[in-house]
Amino acid sequence: MALSRSAKKAYKKAVKEKKKRRRGHWLLIQRGDSAKEIASKIFTQLALIVLIACVAILGNELRLSLSAQFLNSSLKDIYESFVSIAPGNGKITESAEQLLKINEDTVGWVQIDDTNISLPVVQRKTSDGNEYYLTHAFDGSKNKAGTIFLDYRATLDSNERSDNLVLYGHNQRDKTMFGDLAYYKHDLEYYQAHPTITFSSNYTADTYKIFACFVTPVLESQTSDGVIFDYHNYIDFSGQAQYNEFIGNIMERTQIITAVDVQYGDSFLTLSTCSNEFEPSRFVVIARRTRDGEEPTVDTSAAYVNENAKEPEWDVIYGR
Numbered sequence: 001m002a003l004s005r006s007a008k009k010a011y012k013k014a015v016k017e018k019k020k021r022r023r024g025h026w027l028l029i030q031r032g033d034s035a036k037e038i039a040s041k042i043f044t045q046l047a048l049i050v051l052i053a054c055v056a057i058l059g060n061e062l063r064l065s066l067s068a069q070f071l072n073s074s075l076k077d078i079y080e081s082f083v084s085i086a087p088g089n090g091k092i093t094e095s096a097e098q099l100l101k102i103n104e105d106t107v108g109w110v111q112i113d114d115t116n117i118s119l120p121v122v123q124r125k126t127s128d129g130n131e132y133y134l135t136h137a138f139d140g141s142k143n144k145a146g147t148i149f150l151d152y153r154a155t156l157d158s159n160e161r162s163d164n165l166v167l168y169g170h171n172q173r174d175k176t177m178f179g180d181l182a183y184y185k186h187d188l189e190y191y192q193a194h195p196t197i198t199f200s201s202n203y204t205a206d207t208y209k210i211f212a213c214f215v216t217p218v219l220e221s222q223t224s225d226g227v228i229f230d231y232h233n234y235i236d237f238s239g240q241a242q243y244n245e246f247i248g249n250i251m252e253r254t255q256i257i258t259a260v261d262v263q264y265g266d267s268f269l270t271l272s273t274c275s276n277e278f279e280p281s282r283f284v285v286i287a288r289r290t291r292d293g294e295e296p297t298v299d300t301s302a303a304y305v306n307e308n309a310k311e312p313e314w315d316v317i318y319g320r
Helices: 005-023 035-080 094-102 179-184 188-193 240-253
Strands: 106-111 118-122 148-150 164-168 196-201 205-217 268-274 281-289
Touching: 035 094, 035 118, 094 106, 094 196, 106 148, 179 188, 179 205, 179 268, 179 281, 196 268, 196 281, 205 240
Parallel strands: 118 148, 164 268
Antiparallel strands: 106 118, 106 196, 148 164, 196 205, 205 281, 268 281
16 A cells, blocks of 8 residues: 555654664664663763863874974074174174074073984073963964073173073973983983083073083972972072082982083083973983183093982882
């Protein structure tokens, strides 16, 4: 018996509704679902939301990382195209002039050969000077990779520089910014292949000889005696006693003993980044500026791992 037109229409509608339900049966809660099915679908929906959120976060992280890499690569091209032009007589270098046009906070360029560390250095002489560039790129855009920056308390101009220039940078997982510093940890061969740092201010280019590196805690609660080595607060020495205190703390902690000598009156460069042994902690690389008339090369053959280095107090840190 043939179906009437209205019956055919109702039949087609029923089939269409059934297919529609089947397409979403694994995700959408529908009439007739059991309590178990409803719970399963809610769990699936939540899992999908979390997955989408994670993909969005990772995508944004990748975008920021690529943005920072592209910017720093462009700045390096600009810097290196003028770096060979020496001004002399306390004038600003041509390379620095180019960077100053982009960011007036520019104070120099730091580089370690054969690493990702070939980057501009800025300094913000304001109350937020040690915070702003943690979250801002060289061009002023918001970026979690930040920019390498000089401690706001330091002096660095054509006539005067602080005894210890402290540079801060993030320990990026993609090994950009100061991420490559981690290779120095307890690695004698890496130090021997990379024993110097070039730091060029807006006026001069200097070679610094690395003589120490170490991991250090940040909080008093991470030590048994409550004493923290505030290496970043040794910027201008009040006298030889404070210098001796600075060097004594460094040599007590350094993971590598080098043949690089230091003496009162030397200028220092400190590179500071977050470390990943525990939170919060810092990894620090310290170098001494090459003296007038001194060869910039370093004899690393006598360097060795310091088996007696003062390590972080792991029992205190982990509450053992």
